Amino acid sequence: MKNNCDMARDLMPLTIDGVASEASRNYVNEHLEECEACRAYLAGMKAALDDNSQRAAQEKKSFDQTAARMKHRRFFRKVAILLTALTLAFGALFAGTMLYNQLRMELPSENCQVSLTQLKNGQVVVMVTTSGEKPCVGYGVSEKREQDGSYVMQLIMETYRFGHKLKAEETKPVANILTKVSLDGIDRIEYGGDKAVCWEKGDAITPASAEMEAYYKACDDLDAYERQLAAAHGATHYDMTSDEAKQWAELLLAIREAKAAVPEWIGLDALVGARYTPPMGMG
Ligand SMILES: [Zn+2]
Numbered sequence: 001m002k003n004n005c006d007m008a009r010d011l012m013p014l015t016i017d018g019v020a021s022e023a024s025r026n027y028v029n030e031h032l033e034e035c036e037a038c039r040a041y042l043a044g045m046k047a048a049l050d051d052n053s054q055r056a057a058q059e060k061k062s063f064d065q066t067a068a069r070m071k072h073r074r075f076f077r078k079v080a081i082l083l084t085a086l087t088l089a090f091g092a093l094f095a096g097t098m099l100y101n102q103l104r105m106e107l108p109s110e111n112c113q114v115s116l117t118q119l120k121n122g123q124v125v126v127m128v129t130t131s132g133e134k135p136c137v138g139y140g141v142s143e144k145r146e147q148d149g150s151y152v153m154q155l156i157m158e159t160y161r162f163g164h165k166l167k168a169e170e171t172k173p174v175a176n177i178l179t180k181v182s183l184d185g186i187d188r189i190e191y192g193g194d195k196a197v198c199w200e201k202g203d204a205i206t207p208a209s210a211e212m213e214a215y216y217k218a219c220d221d222l223d224a225y226e227r228q229l230a231a232a233h234g235a236t237h238y239d240m241t242s243d244e245a246k247q248w249a250e251l252l253l254a255i256r257e258a259k260a261a262v263p264e265w266i267g268l269d270a271l272v273g274a275r276y277t278p279p280m281g282m283g
Contacts, residue, residue, distance in 0.1 A: 004031055008038050012045055105161040107136060109192030112157050116189075116198075117264060118205040119213060124183050126155065127264070128191065129175045133166055134159040139176045143186070150187040157192065175265070208264070215258040222251040 008031040014020035015028050032039050111132035117125045130136040138158035145151055157176075183189075189199040199205070229244060230236055240248060259265070 005035060005038055008032070008035070009041055012042055016046065016049065103161055104138070104158050106193030107132070107134060107157045107159050109194050109196035112155075112192050114155065114189070114191050114198040115264070116205045117208045117212060119208050119216060122182070124181045124205060125177060125208065125212065125216075126181050126189070127175050127177045128155055128157060130157050131174070135164060135166055136174060136176070151185055153181075153183075153186050153189045154195070155189065155191040155198075177265075209262065211258065211261045212264055215255065215262050218251070218255040218258040222248075222255060225251055 008028050011020055011024045011028050015025050020028070032042065107130055111130055111134065113129045113131075115127045115129075117127070119125065128139070136157045136159055138156070140156040140158070142154045142156060143151065144154065183199075187201045188197050190196065191198050225248060229238070229240065229248075
């Protein structure tokens with residue numbers, strides 16, 4: 001009996017898995033019919049196996065939940081990192097702007113002199129001359145509508161708030177020229193950090209000298225020639241022929257000579273150039 005039980009019990013796992021031979025299956029079944037102990041043993045074995053598979057399923061489920069939680073956590077981690085990065089970026093921008101505003105200031109109007117000259121075509125040449133111990137490190141123009149409805153053009157001349165004092169030999173006046181501005185619709189022009197007024201609608205404007213007219217005529221001639229070349233080459237970027245280059249150079253030279261002859265600008269370290277581009281889209 002004991003040997004039969006051992007053999008039947010050895011074969012049980014194979015019969016449960018369905019891999020036992022027919023002879024083995026018959027042997028186990030016949031033995032189970034006459035042996036209560038082995039029936040109980042088999043029942044216990046099946047229960048243990050069920051239990052195991054349930055536990056495995058449970059573990060798998062738990063694993064899946066943990067994985068999902070981790071995935072969520074990773075997602076929120078990414079969001080948190082992104083938000084932190086954005087916050088830092090905006091913070092840096094804000095701090096940078098604050099610092100910039102702290103480090104820069106507009107020159108007071110007493111360090112700036114503005115003169116207006118009107119060309120025959122109605123356009124106005126605005127010249128700002130700055131002087132003093134502080135260098136002018138940024139020119140700009142902005143326009144704004146005031147609360148009373150007036151439209152104001154502001155000339156902005158920036159300098160460093162701290163330090164940066166010029167040596168005596170460096171403090172000669174420096175001019176910045178806004179070429180050919182239209183004052184249509186503008187009620188007044190303000191300048192300097194204290195917003196002094198240098199022109200109001202109706203104020204007379206000095207007519208330009210013949211030499212200044214000639215200078216701008218020479219600039220227009222070069223512009224016209226460049227447009228002509230671009231049209232001839234059918235492109236904005238092209239190689240000039242040697243004849244074209246020669247004529248182009250002559251026009252450029254004419255501008256330089258015309259500029260040197262303008263009485264309004266003589267003696268100034270003027271930033272007006274042959275190809276001067278006014279700041280902030282003016283001109
Ligand atoms: Zn038995």
